[in-house]
Amino acid sequence: MANASMGPTSSAAWANDFDEWRTQARRLLHLGAPPASVTWHDGNASHDDLFSSREPPSMPPGSPPAPIRIGRDQLTLLRNVARYRVEGHDPPRWPLLYRVLWRWAQGDAAAMHPADVDGRVLHQRWHAVKREAHHMHAFLRFHRRDDGRGERYLAWFEPAHDVLDLGAEHFADRMGGSRWIIATPRGGVRWDGSALDYRTPCPKDWTDQARTAAEHANADEEHALWRTYFVSTFNPARLNHRVMTQHMPQRFWRHLSEGDLIPVMEAKARHGGQRLAQESSVGQRKGKALPGGRSALSRSSSGDDG
Amino acid sequence: MELIDKLSILADAAKYDASCASSGAPKRSSRGKAGLGSSNGMGICHSFTPDGRCVSLLKVLLTNFCLFDCQYCVNRRSSNVPRARFTPEEVVRLTLSFYRRNTISGLFLSSGIIRSSDYTMEQLIQVAKLLRETYQFRGYIHLKAIPEADPRLLEEAGRYADRLSANIELPTLTSLKTLAPEKELGTIHSAMGYMRQRIDAANDNAERDAKRLPRSANPKRMAPTYAPGGQSTQMIVGADATDDRTILQSAQHLYRDFRLKRVYYSAFSPIPERPAGLPQAAPPLLREHRLYQADFLIRGYGFQAEELLNAPGNLDLEIDPKLSWALAHRDDFPVDLNRAEPAMIARIPGIGLRSVQRLVDLRRLRRIRYQDLVALRCRLETLRPFVVTQDYRPADAQRDSTRLRQSLTQPQPAQMALW
Numbered sequence: 162m163a164n165a166s167m168g169p170t171s172s173a174a175w176a177n178d179f180d181e182w183r184t185q186a187r188r189l190l191h192l193g194a195p196p197a198s199v200t201w202h203d204g205n206a207s208h209d210d211l212f213s214s215r216e217p218p219s220m221p222p223g224s225p226p227a228p229i230r231i232g233r234d235q236l237t238l239l240r241n242v243a244r245y246r247v248e249g250h251d252p253p254r255w256p257l258l259y260r261v262l263w264r265w266a267q268g269d270a271a272a273m274h275p276a277d278v279d280g281r282v283l284h285q286r287w288h289a290v291k292r293e294a295h296h297m298h299a300f301l302r303f304h305r306r307d308d309g310r311g312e313r314y315l316a317w318f319e320p321a322h323d324v325l326d327l328g329a330e331h332f333a334d335r336m337g338g339s340r341w342i343i344a345t346p347r348g349g350v351r352w353d354g355s356a357l358d359y360r361t362p363c364p365k366d367w368t369d370q371a372r373t374a375a376e377h378a379n380a381d382e383e384h385a386l387w388r389t390y391f392v393s394t395f396n397p398a399r400l401n402h403r404v405m406t407q408h409m410p411q412r413f414w415r416h417l418s419e420g421d422l423i424p425v426m427e428a429k430a431r432h433g434g435q436r437l438a439q440e441s442s443v444g445q446r447k448g449k450a451l452p453g454g455r456s457a458l459s460r461s462s463s464g465d466d467g
Numbered sequence: 468m469e470l471i472d473k474l475s476i477l478a479d480a481a482k483y484d485a486s487c488a489s490s491g492a493p494k495r496s497s498r499g500k501a502g503l504g505s506s507n508g509m510g511i512c513h514s515f516t517p518d519g520r521c522v523s524l525l526k527v528l529l530t531n532f533c534l535f536d537c538q539y540c541v542n543r544r545s546s547n548v549p550r551a552r553f554t555p556e557e558v559v560r561l562t563l564s565f566y567r568r569n570t571i572s573g574l575f576l577s578s579g580i581i582r583s584s585d586y587t588m589e590q591l592i593q594v595a596k597l598l599r600e601t602y603q604f605r606g607y608i609h610l611k612a613i614p615e616a617d618p619r620l621l622e623e624a625g626r627y628a629d630r631l632s633a634n635i636e637l638p639t640l641t642s643l644k645t646l647a648p649e650k651e652l653g654t655i656h657s658a659m660g661y662m663r664q665r666i667d668a669a670n671d672n673a674e675r676d677a678k679r680l681p682r683s684a685n686p687k688r689m690a691p692t693y694a695p696g697g698q699s700t701q702m703i704v705g706a707d708a709t710d711d712r713t714i715l716q717s718a719q720h721l722y723r724d725f726r727l728k729r730v731y732y733s734a735f736s737p738i739p740e741r742p743a744g745l746p747q748a749a750p751p752l753l754r755e756h757r758l759y760q761a762d763f764l765i766r767g768y769g770f771q772a773e774e775l776l777n778a779p780g781n782l783d784l785e786i787d788p789k790l791s792w793a794l795a796h797r798d799d800f801p802v803d804l805n806r807a808e809p810a811m812i813a814r815i816p817g818i819g820l821r822s823v824q825r826l827v828d829l830r831r832l833r834r835i836r837y838q839d840l841v842a843l844r845c846r847l848e849t850l851r852p853f854v855v856t857q858d859y860r861p862a863d864a865q866r867d868s869t870r871l872r873q874s875l876t877q878p879q880p881a882q883m884a885l886w
Contacts, residue, residue, distance in 0.1 A: 271829070271832045274832065275825055275842065275843055276829050276838075276839040276843050277842070298511050302570065303569050305567065305568070316569075331505075332569075334497060334507075335504060335569075336497070336567070337501065337502050338497075339503070383565075386474060389471050390525065390561075391516065393474065393475045394479075394516060394526060396516070397518070398518075398736040398750055399519070399520070399734070399736065399752060400517055400518055401519035401752070402519075404515075407519075408512065408515045409512075409515040418568070423517055426516070426517050437736075437738065438482070438750075439548075439739050440479045448546075448548050448549055449548070449549065450544065450546060451532065453534055453536060
């Protein structure tokens with residue numbers, strides 16, 4: 162453990178989010194605290210650390226600290242990497258970010274390069290975060306509700322990383338004046354047509370509304386239209402399970418309005434549907450060949466009345 | 468007929484068009500405005516059907532009544548398929564409803580040719596106009612350009628649409644004559660030429676306006692846009708005997724002459740009541756995949772179609788076109804990653820464009836080692852015989868291409884027959 166190498170000058174730092182980390186990191190950097198001497202805690206100051214003083218050391222008196230120069234792109238990279246939710250034995254976020262920042266401040270520009278031992282982890286996490294934000298833009302489903310509380314759109318989404326705000330900004334651009342709520346297992350956000358209202362944890366009322374709307378999706382006539390479209394636009398002759406799940410991981414299916422159709426469509430394709438590109442229910446309808454000939458084009462009207 | 472029945476028929480009728488991209492639109496937002504929809508240049512795939520294809524747009528035909536008798540098409544007039552026609556309001560309703568539920572990012576509207584080409588084009592424009600003007604819809608709109616339509620209508624379509632596409636379907640005059648007697652290659656080309664001219668002019672205006680200052684002084688400074696997402700087309704693969712070289716050369720011409728954003732390749736899928744002469748076989752998906760790879764090499768990597776296929780014939784199904792080219796040009800390899808031009812690094816199989824950029828950035832900081840290729844997740848087993856780094860030289864640099872090829876190929880990825 163890092164503790165073993167710590168001398169008497171070791172310090173502890175607490176951060177809940179990126180901005181708190183940034184303040185702490187700036188302070189530690191000015192103090193010249195090397196990464197191995199800092200114990201980072203994710204969350205509020207609640208744990209005791211035998212080797213550290215609870216009170217952060219104050220700035221050394223005298224000359225003001227030299228500013229740390231870091232480009233906007235690098236700052237964006239670090240900020241987005243902090244959104245990555247670490248699982249299991251992966252290195253926790255704050256020590257990683259501090260080590261990279263420390264190396265960068267020492268003039269080691271390779272620290273943020275994807276081929277670097279730390280930079281590689283940064284870029285992998287950034288990639289995962291970008292991908293999850295994109296998943297949210299793509300796979301979140303709004304359900305329309307119009308009861309005594311007025312028309313609104315409700316969504317339940319389970320993001321794997323902290324991308325709620327990235328999604329919210331996107332939907333504020335997209336949905337115009339429509340009011341909506343997005344509830345997640347951690348936070349929630351509401352758009353009233355003019356401003357975003359973030360809450361952590363997500364209020365129970367929002368969660369209940371979103372989950373109820375999702376469970377009663379069938380009450381909405383448009384739901385059936387979308388499912389019909391999904392079935393009809395599928396080409397059974399091109400069945401390709403691997404590519405589909407590569408792009409749309411199975412964990413999202415549960416909350417998609419069309420998710421439960423997928424296994425049924427695949428089974429149908431495997432049992433004969435694959436022979437044609439046409440959806441079988443369309444093939445069962447009464448067909449209509451049209452009269453024609455090359456001259457048909459110049460005629461004023463010909464069989465176009467659906 | 469109920470709306471849901473029409474949707475079922477007209478979505479089924481539209482799925483033969485491979486394109487479903489919603490990328491390339493300018494930045495638009497509805498925040499604090501009446502109306503609905505945004506775009507930011509990035510496409511979004513809202514779902515994937517079990518064929519692995521992206522659902523980004525509501526892709527439907529306005530009607531599948533059609534005067535044409537293109538043999539490869541399920542909607543040809545002699546085909547015994549159920550027919551339907553949407554009203555413009557129905558398409559608008561579906562688009563807005565799906566959009567609000569976040570299942571699509573816009574509309575891709577095409578149509579069978581009814582009454583006349585001009586009339587058909589007018590009908591498509593009417594839907595786009597309703598969406599844009601009456602409902603202030605700022606999402607993505609892709610309209611099919613009917614090549615025979617009056618240029619005045621193509622002009623109007625480009626004002627509402629982010630992307631226009633006229634499908635060439637078959638790349639040779641002979642194939643078109645046999646399989647699509649009503650289509651004229653010349654007419655398609657002149658429509659593409661017209662659209663290119665309008666897109667170029669709109670882009671020039673936009674650049675000129677961007678330089679004009681100050682921004683606030685002239686609220687109407689925005690140049691009138693014309694199909695800001697550009698134009699695309701599609702070619703069918705495997706409906707006739709046209710080989711890959713002809714297809715790729717044709718695509719190359721289209722990119723060069725008309726500055727198309729994309730050429731899509733659509734493996735011919737078996738259709739009901741197959742006309743004589745068309746294959747009743749599984750769609751050639753692997754061949755289609757190789758064409759997309761080759762197309763990408765032409766657009767992004769500086770390859771020429773003739774380099775990838777130096778004689779008539781098809782692309783190798785067993786290995787990808789870049790590896791195939793490298794095996795045929797062993798004299799150019801191995802490439803020293805610490806010295807080579809970026810364009811040459813891009814020609815190494817197993818190294819993609821993003822890695823090229825990262826390697827070039829990295830060598831400004833320090834020398835490139837083999838371990839860096841591991842960290843950048845390049846395809847090591849493929850690139851191994853073709854690169855030199857500070858600490859690595861390929862042991863098999865002298866091995867002849869045939870044997871190298873054998874060692875590089877995985878067990879037979881052949882096109883599977885379905886029945």
